Amino acid sequence: MSSTSTDFQDPGAVKGGGVLETRLIDIGQEKFASDVWGRTALLTRGVSDFSDVFSAGAVDELVSRRGLRTPFLRVAKGGSTLPESSYTSPAGVGATISDQLDDTALWRKFADGATLVLQALHRTWEPVSSFSSQLSTELGHPVQANAYITPPQNRGFDDHYDIHDVFVLQIEGTKRWIIHEPVHVDPLRSQPWTDRRSAVEEAAQGTAYIDTVLEPGDVLYLPRGWLHAAQAQGKVSIHLTLGIHTWTRHALAEHLAQAALAALCDDPGMRRSLPLGVAGPEEEIAAVRERLAAAVLEADTTSLFHRARRGQGRPAPLGPVAQLAAIDGLRPESLVRLREALEARFDGSRLTTRVGWLDFPEEDLPSVRRLLEGGDYLAADIGLELAERLLRAGVLVPVTQ
Template sequence: MEKVTNSAAAKPQGNNKKQESAYNGTAKDKKKPNLDIETTDSDLLSDIHLDGTKEQKVQTLFSKVFEDTGPSTAKTADRKRRLQAEADANNNDTEKASKLAKTSVATTDMDLRVTRKQHTFYMKVQALLAEHAEKESTKKASKMAKISEADLILFMTQKEIEYYMKVKALIAKCAEEGSKLLDNWTSSKDIAKTADHERRLQAEADAKNNDTKKAGQSAKESVATTDMQLNVIKEQMEHCKKVQALLANESKGAEKESKVLDYSTGPSTSSKEAAAAKTADHERRLLAEADVNNNDTEKAGQSAMESVATQGASATERKQSFSLGLEHTSPIQVNGAALACPLVRKSLPPGEANSCPPPPKRDPAAVKSSVKIIKVKAPEEGNNNNDEKEMSTETSETHKTDSVEEGRRVVKWIIFPIKPNFFFKYFWEQTACLVQRTNPKYFQSLISFKMLDEILIRHHLDFTVNLDVTTYKNGKRETLNPEGRALPPAVWGFYSEGCSIRLLNPSAYLTRLREVCTVLQEFFHCKVEANMYLTPPNSQGFAPHYDDIEAFVIQVEGRKRWLLYEPPKEADHLARISSGNYDQEQLGKPIIDEVLSAGDVLYFPRGTVHQAITEEQQHSLHITLSVYQQQAYANLLETLMPMVLKKAVDRSVALRRGLPLHTFQVLGNAYKANDCGSRQLLVENVQKLVTKYLIPSEDDIDEAVDQMAKKFQHEALPPIVLPSEEVRTVHGARSGADEQGNCVCDYKFNEKTSVRLLRANILRLVTEPDGSVRIYHHADNGLDYCKYEPYFMEILPEEAKAVELLISAYPYYLTIDQLPLKSSARKVEVATALWEHGLLMTEKPFK
């Protein structure tokens, strides 16, 4: 590690008391550490000896940083000098005014060399210090008072402190070398610096000649130029000029209006007023300088204090606090008292829109596309028929229902008034479908804003694992997840800043939503996932992209505008893998541009590019049901062909023979132009081998499908057992003890007991490659995805026929005596084992 070479950055050796006093920061010599500009962060910290806990280290570091009582920022010092120069000019003290002007220019020139990141950190500290400034007079209003270390710790990390020390040392060096820099300054090629210098000199000259109006105008132009130039980089110069011109136009009428402006609106400030806060602060500073020129000291001090107050408020933005990791640090105690929680209250107003505005509203009918969009309006609320009813209603015959048909009924409930057969013939995997309703409470039982808050309170949810915080701003998608538990104040703080909240797998906490997913998985025979998306008004959380699932977007609360686009390439139709994020310029015209209201449903196939944004006065809460992921023929063949090849290699010696010696001299991309006979012979031979040995048999296909079904058993949600089913299953069984202490169960099977499978797809009978027969099931699966290893029972090959009969007989009941096993005792034993694993249900409940 490089060491600091500057003598002021290292502790002095020997008996030089004066030098040692400067290092230790005693009261006699408050000299700032003259740190070298090129000093690295690690070097800077290595020269400061810190002991104790993390909090004590930070406090010790602050005590060394803020020992001096002078001005804390270059900008504040520069402004003080300019004000003093103007005052001296008015008092005909030309020599003193000129000296201060030179120092001001030198400080500004050095300040312009500070990197943008350093300047941002430094300005934050300046704003905090300014909040504690005295309000007695113009001079006291300009000085920065000391504040407690605890207040600063709330807003700064150790890395920020390091940057602050660097900038502080840089400014100290500026003050010492100001005159030298002034001599070299005139040869600079920076036109902006020259123009600023000329304006300030002109302002002082005008003030000396008592031309108050002209001096005030020159001062305003100087401040405007300096403020804008401090925070720009080379790539932003052109944009900076436009903003500067806009500020100049707004400043013309600012003087008349600034006397009646009131910016102390607090939490009730609207989003438009928040956007104008920076301009308002600029106007206050201009007005303060004009008042100084007019000798209105009291009014100038008041304007200056309003300006620093605004800066201090902006420095405590919620987003910055989370980026520094403050939400997960334990409250720091100072003098035995815990500091205030840095989290933002739930009642804070929404922030600015965090979205990249989609294209203007277009008529999808005008878009030339091969995709046909169907938009269906559901009947009015008063005309609802029996099809539009509650998702499920338990009856006395629930134990006799078919789980697959129940799944079809839920699909029908979601897409009503479209019939399922019509939907799967004309929409499924083909085109988007929008169903609009006039009933905003259609899906209210699934989830709500209040339910989400209860979930955060009652359950331990972690960021990234269970919940994501996302934003899409200026064409860039960001995930702002901190570490640790997602507590309500943290989540709602992000939401108040315009961030979208994505809750992963909410069905684990909401029984009603889990019921929908478990019933649908019986119909689709695949994993059915549900994710919840909560977006504040005028925001967007995700960039345009496409997914690898069939999506049902269920709008529960609020409104959201959806834009759908055709897949960019033919290979993206019915995509098997989700895409990355697209730029707006990569998208064509939307094939659908509609606003979903509460109660509406939007379906679109996998591979459909989409993005969504909320309106200005409406939040959005929607659920996306994801089905049919990795269920294509390609997935079947990926499982099937390796199995077929392995079996063929074991059976055929022709596939095990070595390639001809000349294979690599006649085959390959480099030899395509070679039309020799040996090349053609090799190609035909490979094709014949594939045709002869690699055509899968019916048994091969059955085996591959069983392997895919086994995967479903591992991924599926456990079934929800209804009360009428519970008394017929192991979940309602109770056991006790007799007088001798023997276990006594309240159920008993015999040959006359009627049983059936609990669900149509509750189990899968699989013959493994080693010949063993297993029953895979999801009766005991966890609510989280693949939380446990796959559950299975290994049975004898002759017992497989009994399981096959139960599968084929569903949804009807069979007596145990009908099972194709040799003995009655074995029939009862097999049925009891399946029932005790939660796979069977009796027709009559046990008493």
């Protein structure tokens, strides 16, 4: 393996048979990538049982026993989001934070037809976190997860579009989904549906592209910009939405411009003040355009891109007590592995990850590169000193039996 700046390793990467192919689609990853991804909606029936990922029991535990605070939950009814003060309260002695979820207030809202939206489940529910992390690795784009719990015959939101792609996983109950084609194709994050409210409302009155009822195990994929509204049927509906925050060419252009502008800070001519008496910048535009274009051509955005990518996700959970015990009990026979979702990347002899960077002497590089390939390793095979250093850095974690 080369140690150039283009090296990237993630042992969670799946060459085939990952969660996308086995649990979300039934047409194969290649066909999905060429015919569906970012292009059109896709409905897949009965592709998987998601009870191991999320359930009604998970909803009740998160709402009533985990001490969640806003914004980990919001409540919507009739197309509007309810004020947080209507379902939060202090939690009593020792936990007087005012914005903790009030399960009694939430029950009353839910019984009155409100939809509960559990947000950022990739941070609060481990099975969803693992599923989202694996999907993110396979797609190469950040993934978030929300759950929508809707009482029978109710809807939480009116017709709208999202500024990220979504996979909708029906968990329990049934829900009718009405899908319309975009009024604005591939919206950026700065272009929400509310900017085109009238066009969305008009398009929603037309013939639907998809009008169907999702049942448990069904999956719906929608690219960003596709209009949708959903209503629960005869029972409580629970669905999980995996939001894919896609990287775009526009985002890469932003990085190029950012790198170019940073480089121009070192150009004395660009820092110089405009002449006195200049009525407008027209005379200077041509020279500035020429220098900016040259800076864009020379800009290296590789490190900027990977830094931004690392910042959009988190590594796999690390328990401080277990980590310290692993260091204190480190023996030649101890088993360790690379922490997942690190976005580990070599630049020469430097390893850059989501938890920081480490420089290594030449003799340690083969062992570290081997770790990046994934799998469990004996500390003796890595070297006890190197294994301890990587455990202390949060790069390695102990293998639990």
